Amino acid sequence: MPSPHPAAWAGAIEQALKGALILPENRCFTLVRRPEGMPVDADFALVTQDAPELQDGQFLLRNHYASLDPAMRGWMDDKPSYFPPIPLGHPIPASTIGVVAASRNDDFPVGSWVAGFGAIEEYTLHRKGSGRKIDRGLLPVVTNYLSIASGVGPTAYFALLDIGKPLAGETVLVTGAAGAVGSLVGQIAKLKGCRTVGIAGGARKCERLLRDYGYDAAIDYKGKSPEELVAAIREAAPDGVDIQFENVGGAILDAGLMTLNDKARVVLCGLISQYNCDPLPTKNLWQLIVKGARIEGFILTQYISRLGEAVPELTSWVREGKLRIDEHIEEGIENALPAFLKLFEGTNDGKMILKLV
């Protein structure tokens, strides 16, 4: 069913709060089967649920945009992770931004823009303590809040600065360098005075690395043997690599390991090459020993209490024109899967966002 325009029914809801609620129907993109390898249509169902009834302190968010991130693939598996596997039949969790459609919480009045952790669904019920109001004046376009204030921005910020600890003059190698996180990491590393080398797939992305994100060197991994990739990194990073910011894994991680300096830090932020298949062998872990280097995993959930450090600085950088944000917006909840798969095909140009209304 077509979703009602939020403004049209928000008032009705507010009225209804006094008596019996007349709540909208809610289309949800749900997981119905655990994917084997690359997710396919039959793993999901678009179902219509009744929107839940509001209790005191709750509000209903009409989701306008949902963030699509590679990490979601992991949530679909039944493996021990940083939060429980998505139960079958449940909507796919996602960071969203939207407009409050109904509210029994005075802090979140109807009509206000809110960012929250919800799901790929038209409406999300937020309980007391959930959601953050968006100050529309701070960022040029509203979707930027998904890039800066949800997962991607703070991930790039803390993973690079807190795990990588870049020093001016060091060389930072970024894999998946044209991706949502990688493009921010390259720019933040430049702001910190580092030399940046980006690896991406294809000439067009490599052009973006140099032109849009200020990378000092760009390497197209496509068509290169492992040895050629190592040689290309060595050429682009003649003083060796001090920080490898890893988003990809497999052969690309392995090539970078061969170029590390003593005491180098590999920030393990993502392993997108292996979310849908068995990982390629990582053969070069021995380089960690001979260089006294380390691989350290980054998970944003361990930084929730420190988000207040990242978001204002990221916001300032965007306002001052120091940080470029590219977003790739696909439309319609019915396109959730093809949009999500573009992340693994590498055919997105910037942070992948699904427009829901």
Add this chain to the structure above:
Amino acid sequence: MPSPHPAAWAGAIEQALKGALILPENRCFTLVRRPEGMPVDADFALVTQDAPELQDGQFLLRNHYASLDPAMRGWMDDKPSYFPPIPLGHPIPASTIGVVAASRNDDFPVGSWVAGFGAIEEYTLHRKGSGRKIDRGLLPVVTNYLSIASGVGPTAYFALLDIGKPLAGETVLVTGAAGAVGSLVGQIAKLKGCRTVGIAGGARKCERLLRDYGYDAAIDYKGKSPEELVAAIREAAPDGVDIQFENVGGAILDAGLMTLNDKARVVLCGLISQYNCDPLPTKNLWQLIVKGARIEGFILTQYISRLGEAVPELTSWVREGKLRIDEHIEEGIENALPAFLKLFEGTNDGKMILKLV
């Protein structure tokens, strides 16, 4: 040729220093071909060289014992590492202890016991600044200096304490737990108040873990599937693993990764399972992300300036009976290769040492 007894010719050498030197012949275990996989006889040759002539400040050490360590396998390859590959035709470098046979350095008089980095050869020329005199009164048996004051002791000490940073009450998982480094790590972790879980191959080694090294739990990896190994670690470490001290790599590293706690530290000290073959795929690096954990390589060369922190404390622990050292001594330079291979077969019981005289 049989080597002359050092005492017999040491005096002769000293005499000879005044005139033309009559130097002993020197049998050396040399690398003549780079091994493919497991080293074989044809990769080495036992050659007799003239002992070099002494210059001012130099002394000639009659090597009595040489330390055989898995890391030597890496030095035989032509790969970038923490020092250059052994040139073909050169003796295999090794830590040794022995007695000064001839000297033009007053700090190292003939007859004194000295530890140094030499080679698997009967005599090593030490230049000024090389070698450390051994105080024979400090440790019960002279070979203990190879265990405590050369690579193994400081490796266990710094890798556990400086990289692992154990806190009392934490759980430390040690792989290769009955090995030279592993047996020390387990004991030092207990001294620091940790729960220790050791993984080793075979029931006999597991008995040693519990009886000789004070491990709280021992796991025999042999005959276990990856899933069974993970289950066994979880059972032995019900609160999860805070520090994984890794000496093995491959499937054993991979199993441990599945049991890590948030912010766990994997100390990557060795990868003995892959020194002679392509590594098995490490599939579970993603656990580093979801746990915010890290793998950090340890290389002793980065700790040379701090050896003075480790050796006295290790020595005290041995003297006080708090640290047990087991040594496995094989005899004869002609047995260098079979003795070395025992390290990879896992048939040694303690630190492998080759007795040369």
